[in-house]
Amino acid sequence: MTPNMTNEEKYALLEDFINQQENKSTSLIAILHYAQELFDYLPNDVQTFVAQKIGIPTARVYGVVSFYSFFTTKPRGKYKINICLGTACFVKGSDKIYNEFKKQLSVEDGEVTQDGLFSIHPVRCIGACGLAPVVMINEDVHGMLNAKEVAPIIKSYRDKEGM
Numbered sequence: 001m002t003p004n005m006t007n008e009e010k011y012a013l014l015e016d017f018i019n020q021q022e023n024k025s026t027s028l029i030a031i032l033h034y035a036q037e038l039f040d041y042l043p044n045d046v047q048t049f050v051a052q053k054i055g056i057p058t059a060r061v062y063g064v065v066s067f068y069s070f071f072t073t074k075p076r077g078k079y080k081i082n083i084c085l086g087t088a089c090f091v092k093g094s095d096k097i098y099n100e101f102k103k104q105l106s107v108e109d110g111e112v113t114q115d116g117l118f119s120i121h122p123v124r125c126i127g128a129c130g131l132a133p134v135v136m137i138n139e140d141v142h143g144m145l146n147a148k149e150v151a152p153i154i155k156s157y158r159d160k161e162g163m
Contacts, residue, residue, distance in 0.1 A: 077119035
């Protein structure tokens, strides 16, 4: 999916995907994953669209979206910063790293920076305890971090954007 795709194009792709499902109502989670991949989050209008195309109540779609933590109803930054606050990471100072990201970017949990580049998401475990403390930014894993490394990490992503 390209970021320059219009909403109409995204809805057309989503409808095609839904139509390819043999049993639409049992494919709800797969459909929602695809919808979130297209739109980056699941706003009410997307949930309603999915419900109508599958033929189920919107409340059922919302129930699934709100139950599973990997779905989100809020916009996220281009770079999703997942900061592990699990035991191994916390013991090694992930709380300091978490606070430094919030300070450097002037955002709280789930908020998006004004330029739309970053959003911060505390998570319970990334599954890389041997690299504690760990931060994942999209698919990039940054391990064995300390708070002093936060500013250079942010700068490296801004540099990618030519900022």
